[in-house]
Amino acid sequence: MSKLMGQMMQQPLLISSLLVHAERHHGEQEIVSRRVEGDIHRTTYRDLAGRSRRVANALTTLGVQAGDRIGTLAWNGYRHMELYYGVSGSGAVLHTLNPRLHPDQVVYIADHAEDQVLFFDLSFLPLVEAVAHRTKTIRHFVLMTDRAHMPASTKIPQLLCYDDLLDAASDQYHWPSFDENTAACLCYTSGTTGNPKGVLYSHRSTVLHTYAAALPDALNCSARDVILPVVPMFHVNAWGLPYVGCMTGAKLVFPGAGLDGKSLYELFESEKVTMSAGVPTVWQGLLTYVETNGLKFSTMKRTVIGGSACPPAMIRTFGDKYGVHVLHAWGMTEMSPLGTACTFKARHLDMTQDQRYEVMARQGRAIYGVDMKIVGEDGAELPWDSQASGDLLVRGPWIVSEYFKGEGGNPLQDGWFPTGDVAKIDADGYMIITDRSKDVIKSGGEWIGSIDLENIAMAHPGVAMAACISAFHPKWDERPLLVVMKKPGADFSREDLLAFYDGKIAKWWTPDDVVFVDAIPLGATGKMQKNKLREQFKDHRLPTA
């Protein structure tokens, strides 16, 4: 094929350009953080830019080279944001570690990533003291605080003070230009089986994802928004919101370690937050607090819910009781993370509220840039008819091609990434996750989706959380077992809950049994750990057996 090339400027898509744009166009805009030190801290995009340049200079002082991985163990806050830009912008790789992981996993991941420096919040001093001598490659430990909050003594060798480090560095720095496919950030999946695997984002994938994320049919962010990301910056880059912030000049509000209902609510109100984002389990805590105290949201218009399927009952509560629109979204670490968002099409605007809630319960349609398809067991594509359910595959410029260091081999099938989710898609292209493929309940050769069963349970007024898992059945191989955590003071029986399923679902999908538990185990990113429940109930004898 003969070639004629366009004659437009060759300018690489670099993360530093987001910061430069924010400094130039939104220099006065605020970034507000609840610090782990206890107070509320206020800064601006202009100061963010200056301090990010100091970070870049400090990294040079610490001997960091382009491509080196720099670890963080930190909450959402301005210092973490400075590292987002200072590290990636200078050509090093920001590696956000999940502090909720077991210390052994933290050590494994830091070693696997070969982190050279570790930046961490005061909250994680005990964790880092426990792991510092076990990690193999970290040459410098930096406590993200000021001199006043440095510990008098510590087991960590030559512990550095973040604010001192920045004060000693110049704020003059010229962001380097390089290939946009250069690695920018590293994020490990908290796989429930096997070792965690690293996803290595590039500058290009991050900038493209940021454009897509801000679109009206995705998260719809503008300079007029005040965004509070509850989703942690150590969890797939807070779904890209720190980058969306710089692209749009939205005011950012960081909650630090204060993720309880009261702390979040106070920030929503005092900072006039218009938009938030997080996993369903966090919102449960917030809603309980707001409900218990008879409060309202004065400025919050919408919240993005993803990470796990959002129970329809929660979508309705937010909408009907609080006037907050829930934007259901879906993605994963391997997808930077956004794949779909449940924004309306024109024809939905004329629907009744009930019909709209039905649409909102779906995970949404693919954002331009992401191709998706569902396939059957033979790999053939299935129709988008709301009925056919199959393995969900995706591809696009912000989707993983292989894991860091080639871990786990080639993950792709014919160029598509298999998400491990099982889904159906309606004729309008709205995708509905029915299950994780490993969580599907295989009853007599037929599949039962656990999420539908959980959503029904969640609609029961006495249920705080519900997980549906497979239990052994001598005739059907597997049958659904519902594991339920009641709301405080709720009083209802196994039979009441099973009767609640009548007429809501095909009879044979109804769970065979219900067990009540005090707590359902949550993973490091707030998802229910069904593998632990399956282990716990592996000898459960169903009454139908």
Place this chain on the structure above:
Amino acid sequence: MSKLMGQMMQQPLLISSLLVHAERHHGEQEIVSRRVEGDIHRTTYRDLAGRSRRVANALTTLGVQAGDRIGTLAWNGYRHMELYYGVSGSGAVLHTLNPRLHPDQVVYIADHAEDQVLFFDLSFLPLVEAVAHRTKTIRHFVLMTDRAHMPASTKIPQLLCYDDLLDAASDQYHWPSFDENTAACLCYTSGTTGNPKGVLYSHRSTVLHTYAAALPDALNCSARDVILPVVPMFHVNAWGLPYVGCMTGAKLVFPGAGLDGKSLYELFESEKVTMSAGVPTVWQGLLTYVETNGLKFSTMKRTVIGGSACPPAMIRTFGDKYGVHVLHAWGMTEMSPLGTACTFKARHLDMTQDQRYEVMARQGRAIYGVDMKIVGEDGAELPWDSQASGDLLVRGPWIVSEYFKGEGGNPLQDGWFPTGDVAKIDADGYMIITDRSKDVIKSGGEWIGSIDLENIAMAHPGVAMAACISAFHPKWDERPLLVVMKKPGADFSREDLLAFYDGKIAKWWTPDDVVFVDAIPLGATGKMQKNKLREQFKDHRLPTA
């Protein structure tokens, strides 16, 4: 610098992927066209995709190779849209010719581009008959109509019928994958001096521009919009809206040749248009029609105005009388075209309506992806203080690096493209065009911006159109001369208009004279041709001389 590359999918940004997305996710969405044949035509994104694939196959049949330029002379309509995707998607280059140019210029541009095929609307049959035998490279002429509308006889050799061509082609076609920097479209600037120069967009620049254009802080387009691009598809790709359509799945309404107030208004209403886009001179016609007939807009919420500075009086009329928000935007052919859009920041939301109108009169802030700066005569950057006025320079991935075939040499200054506009920028980053550098009036060594003077005249109730040009003055070298076209029936004098400037502007900026004309010449893209006026009034004797 050692390198570590990200491990994300390498997927080129190709125009065909916009169409694939639209077909898959918005297949049922409508595309409505007022055809030059006279009727209203309705199709869908699904059919657009199928017919675009037929275009690709038809091009192969016609012997078109990758990189070949394919000319169009066409209004906004579904067939033109099919060519947008069929031509670029298959690896050829869509060259949109401006039918308002002089036939000599059409010949020059078609020859310079070495167009292989020319597709044209029925309206341009006389034009093509006049130029067909003069062009050197066009091997096939295709009339964009059906068999019934083909002329019985024509001077054009072997004239082909578009619909026949498509009917004969298969709708099965696999869009090829290639380097995203491959040329996709070619657009010539209608330069007032020198030969027209071609700007060769790439797939990459077009897709990035599309992401940016759809952002909430740019044109803010979603699947819920009904977009009527008045700006022609032969004028910088209708500001990217045909691409935004596929990216978002918005309903598109194409006005064909019906750009008069009545035809436009009827389409706005019958198709429930929510958003439009065009140059100020078009809106003047629409407003006159609506005003004269005492009409209202039922669904239109906003319109993008660019191409020339929009008079503040027009922004107010749209807002106050019709509830239509004017989104002032700025760009140029060399910029794909979007550079700035005047969307609000959070703090503007609390302003009075008058203060907001003042902001809306500016051309807006840079969309992320575009860097801009103003420089003085020494090339040094000037401050953003609403005062300093200088040459406006831009750079970014959808800005020209050189013209087609290197015409005119290297246009860049240190990697920046000089726009030829003179502007000031306020502390919030909102840019205000004060003039084209060639239109600036140099009075005694000081610059007077003609746009401010025109805007004041346009606010006078009797003025239909006003152009301010420099006239010779023996003492000051140049002084402002106002050329005015009155509204029908308006009755006011030269002195009335000059008195209208009192208190609105520095005394020494007030025009030295006013002349009334029956018409102000407009160029092929609807801009006032001040060079013609300067020629016409080159011997004008100012009363102050």
